[in-house]
Amino acid sequence: MSTPGGTSGDGAFPAGFDDLRLSRISVGEVSLRVRHGGSGPPLLLLHGYPETHLAWGLVAGELARTATVVAPDLRGYGDSSKPAAVPGHESYGKRAMAEDCIALMAGLGFDAFDVVGHDRGGRVAYRMALDHPEVVRRLTVLDVVPTGEVWARADARSALGYWHWAFLAQPSPIPERLIGRDPDFFFLDAEFGGAIRRFPPAAVADYVRCARDPATIAAMCEDYRAGATCDRRWDDEDRAAGRRITCPTQVLWAGRGALEAWYDTLAIWRDWADDVTGRAFDCGHFMVEERPLEALSAIQDFHVGSRSPTGPTASA
Template sequence: MFENFTQRQITTSEAVINLRHAGDGPPVLLLHGHPQTHVMWHRVAPRLAQTYTVVCADLRGYGDSSKPPTTPDHEPYSKRAMARDQVEVMRTLGFERFAVVGHDRGGRCAYRMALDHPDQIAALSVLDILPTAEHFRRADMSFAMGYWHWFFLAQPYDLPERLISGDPDAFYLRRGKHMFDEAALAEYRRCFTDPATIHAMCEDYRAGAGIDMRLDESDQKAGRRIACPVQALWGLKGPIDRWYDVCEVWRGWANDVEGRGIDCGHYLAEEAPEETLAALEPFLAKAFERISL
């Protein structure tokens, strides 16, 4: 995996971010979901690197990135804090403006980055998510049953940590592991069996149910919208397709929105890499045609 990619750790003002990068061309940052690492892009990143400079980074708290101490309001694990890390990473690599593609929790960091740092984000693609506030505001019994882990992981320290640590595989791989490459799965296991990572991932969800939700609500009240082109992709076999008009929800947050469902479950880049690339490549090409980096 990741042949011809360079692995590097970059120290930002708040964290140390682990990443791999390769390619030459307009910059594209790829951000992973829970409970994965940047390795989730192994079927997509090499192809994108034929056209773009591709950066695959571990979010703070995940993989081999650092796990900063938390605070009572969980701000160090807010998507705003994660976004600050990634903007600094890209600047260190020489990129003041770039496209970002985020899956799951990485998508939440990505859209927060687009809201907080509009001058840096040229295009945004979000995979299998809606804005955090939209999920919580629209929550009903179906959502609570399907997304019960949101409420479990957000419980106060250290109940979730202790229960997960008893059998991390049973919790993190409950959706099944058949869609994951064996080498990728080994990497995920190496990381999600680390107690520090388990705690950091719980902090991510505690932040989601608190400060992230409040930031989303504040932006909506202020009329702040995502300025760059937005692409929403989602799995047709997952609950998002059944519960929401995905593009219509994102149009409440951005003026330029396109997207479609892909015939797979939640893990688009690993379950359906060719279909995911077939959607991503024209979107990125069109976005970079509009701007001069």
């Protein structure tokens, strides 16, 4: 099912991360680059835009002490497959990405598991919890509110602050050609105030290598086109039908970011889920990279500590 891969290679991450196996695993119409290993209950980690699974490099090794960690590149990202676009953008919708992840976990022997998702990965994670409540035991979403809520509440602030949502969702090949002229500038400088440049060098090198591939650029644009169309529609349909997230849900967000400034984040999520807790971190959007020990502690407490009366393993 899987073949060995390489490692991050330069010692940029804490001990344990490079001990996780790197594989390419088929999940049907796509194959995913996946880092996995550890001991304990299964924990699926889903990265966001414009990153890869290396976004978890600062915490995955420690999490693997008490959990079986599975961290894929989402379809279209990193070294995972880039399926063809379809007119309705469903091939990059969060429903398809969630189904990839369920097939991945089933292939590894896990029919139910915990999920942590940041950014686009958070959107995949909550879509999975809505569509397949039997597989998601506990859910953590990092720095997102539901996609339908973002579009419904769009205003002048979001038009400027979330400008890439509308830009990337423009018809092909408009954003692809513009980004393709200088992808390093677009992803490392034009977006997020240059924050990505400060992340571990192995991760940044991986992001840049992948983002220079025109197929990856096209896939990320399709991800955002899906967000503006089918993802939004599925959210609206769920709200109209009264479907809710039934598993315990932890919501964490950036205290220096858009969610803190624009939304009552917990109130929004309590309209979507039955059991919601959470708080803000004193950081920007990339919470795991900016506050790795705080992120690690929150994930351990909610996903590992909740399973044991002795509590989580202490973080390094």
